[in-house]
Amino acid sequence: MNERILIIDDEETLCYFLKESLDEKGYQAVTAHTAEEGLEVVTRQQIDLVLLDLKLPDGNGLDVLYEIRKADSDLPVIVLTGHAAVESAVQAMKLGAYDYLEKPINLAELSITAAKALESKAMRHEIQRLRSQQQDRDHQLIVGDNKQMRDIMRLIERVAPSKATVLIQGESGTGKEVVALALHRMSPRAKKGFVPINCAAIPDTLMETELFGYEAGAFTDARRQKLGLIEMADGGTLFLDEISTLKLELQAKLLRIFETGSVRRLGDIKDRHVDLRVVAATNQDLRQATKDRTFREDLYYRLSVVVIDIPPLRDRIEDVDKFAAAFIAEFNRTRATNIKGISEDALRLMRQYEWPGNVREVRNVIERAMILCDGDVINVGELPAEIVRTEPSMAFAANVVPIPPVSSGVDMKAMVAGIEKRMIEEALAQTQGNKSRAARLLGVSRDVLNYSIQKYGLQMDN
Numbered sequence: 001m002n003e004r005i006l007i008i009d010d011e012e013t014l015c016y017f018l019k020e021s022l023d024e025k026g027y028q029a030v031t032a033h034t035a036e037e038g039l040e041v042v043t044r045q046q047i048d049l050v051l052l053d054l055k056l057p058d059g060n061g062l063d064v065l066y067e068i069r070k071a072d073s074d075l076p077v078i079v080l081t082g083h084a085a086v087e088s089a090v091q092a093m094k095l096g097a098y099d100y101l102e103k104p105i106n107l108a109e110l111s112i113t114a115a116k117a118l119e120s121k122a123m124r125h126e127i128q129r130l131r132s133q134q135q136d137r138d139h140q141l142i143v144g145d146n147k148q149m150r151d152i153m154r155l156i157e158r159v160a161p162s163k164a165t166v167l168i169q170g171e172s173g174t175g176k177e178v179v180a181l182a183l184h185r186m187s188p189r190a191k192k193g194f195v196p197i198n199c200a201a202i203p204d205t206l207m208e209t210e211l212f213g214y215e216a217g218a219f220t221d222a223r224r225q226k227l228g229l230i231e232m233a234d235g236g237t238l239f240l241d242e243i244s245t246l247k248l249e250l251q252a253k254l255l256r257i258f259e260t261g262s263v264r265r266l267g268d269i270k271d272r273h274v275d276l277r278v279v280a281a282t283n284q285d286l287r288q289a290t291k292d293r294t295f296r297e298d299l300y301y302r303l304s305v306v307v308i309d310i311p312p313l314r315d316r317i318e319d320v321d322k323f324a325a326a327f328i329a330e331f332n333r334t335r336a337t338n339i340k341g342i343s344e345d346a347l348r349l350m351r352q353y354e355w356p357g358n359v360r361e362v363r364n365v366i367e368r369a370m371i372l373c374d375g376d377v378i379n380v381g382e383l384p385a386e387i388v389r390t391e392p393s394m395a396f397a398a399n400v401v402p403i404p405p406v407s408s409g410v411d412m413k414a415m416v417a418g419i420e421k422r423m424i425e426e427a428l429a430q431t432q433g434n435k436s437r438a439a440r441l442l443g444v445s446r447d448v449l450n451y452s453i454q455k456y457g458l459q460m461d462n
């Protein structure tokens with residue numbers, strides 16, 4: 001489709017002349033001779049670029065420019081000025097004009113400037129499209145939709161646009177970093193950096209230089225200047241992970257930075273302003289740490305303006321199915337495999353497991369299972385021993401039920417069948433012969449129960 005260019009100029013011959021030349025270049029030019037007419041076209045038609053004369057019979061071009069920018073801030077405007085009207089050209093640029101051309105118009109120059117303006121508009125659109133696509137993906141980044149996670153999602157959406165400091169608490173592997181990243185990506189700071197600092201991983205001796213950076217010559221080894229992580233997060237989000245491990249001395253320094261909004265490199269004499277959004281995470285109880293005097297109370301209050309508590313996976317175990325599916329999809333994508341899913345038996349075991357490593361452990365378990373898996377569905381055999389062991393009845397059988405003596409001539413199948421038969425009789429007795437309830441009690445389907453009743457020739461009263 002041809003790009004449409006609107007020419008607003010009261011000189012009809014010039015309009016005609018420009019239109020001819022632009023049409024020839026493959027654009028579709030339309031003309032307007034007054035401010036009113038021009039604005040009308042902009043609001044009614046799909047226009048990709050405006051050429052605007054600054055002197056119009058019914059008004060000042062600058063006002064028209066202002067109105068156009070207000071109506072469609074994305075529409076590029078190239079201003080046409082009379083000779084020696086530099087001042088209004090400068091003003092037009094301040095008002096957001098893309099560029100200006102001096103009359104008499106040089107056609108070659110016009111064609112280059114127009115092409116550039118249209119290209120930059122197309123590029124901005126593309127960036128916007130990619131960004132909103134990324135945002136959609138970020139929304140999906142957080143898997144899980146039990147009640148607590150939905151509340152957390154709503155909270156993220158609510159606080160992301162603000163600059164409020166957020167403290168994320170939760171056991172290891174619950175998704176604290178996932179939430180921190182979502183907060184950043186959904187904030188107006190998304191274009192700038194998300195700078196994670198793992199307070200536990202950086203040695204104490206390096207912490208200050210890493211955080212604050214230094215000037216050349218600050219100390220013997222400082223040959224060149226180094227930018228600190230805090231300055232790198234300027235305009236973006238500073239993510240302080242495992243904040244509870246931060247030494248008291250550094251806690252004081254950080255607090256000062258948050259309070260003054262400025263940081264001083266080591267060996268520097270002046271403070272530099274930084275615009276930070278701070279998100280901190282901890283798997284320790286920070287409030288308790290303040291009572292134990294290992295964490296400054298004032299810093300704690302500063303950090304905990306908004307608190308997000310991420311529950312352990314065992315408290316939202318209904319989401320384990322979704323995590324399994326999401327990780328299977330993820331690994332299928334990154335490894336080009338084609339695993340269809342996970343068997344109901346394997347899922348049942350996963351729902352019974354405690355998951356001390358939370359979501360990260362699910363991810364690892366799925367990754368391992370997909371490597372071991374021969375078919376296209378993950379089965380119990382591919383789950384690690386600690387999960388299979390959690391089958392309560394298995395554990396019960398292993399620890400509590402005395403096993404018949406094992407010696408030569410023992411008939412295991414008959415023994416097990418004998419136990420099976422007695423358990424069915426017991427279940428039927430407890431449920432007054434109600435087969436559906438008995439089946440549920442035994443954890444088998446009605447069909448399996450019916451089959452066994454026939455097999456063992458059990459008498460049913462009703």
Ligand SMILES: Nc1ncnc2c1ncn2[C@@H]1O[C@H](COP(=O)(O)OP(=O)(O)OP(=O)(O)O)[C@@H](O)[C@H]1O
Nearest residue numbers: 141142143171172173174175176177178283359360
């Ligand atoms: N809600 C979620 N949706 C999708 N993936 C998740 C979710 N929660 C956690 N994960 C995944 O689980 C793993 C661990 O998450 P993350 O690193 O955010 O945990 P953490 O709470 O920061 O753990 P730690 O305290 O050990 O640093 C990552 O691979 C992450 O992608």
Ligand SMILES: [Mg+2]
Nearest residue numbers: 176177241281
């Ligand atoms: Mg983490």
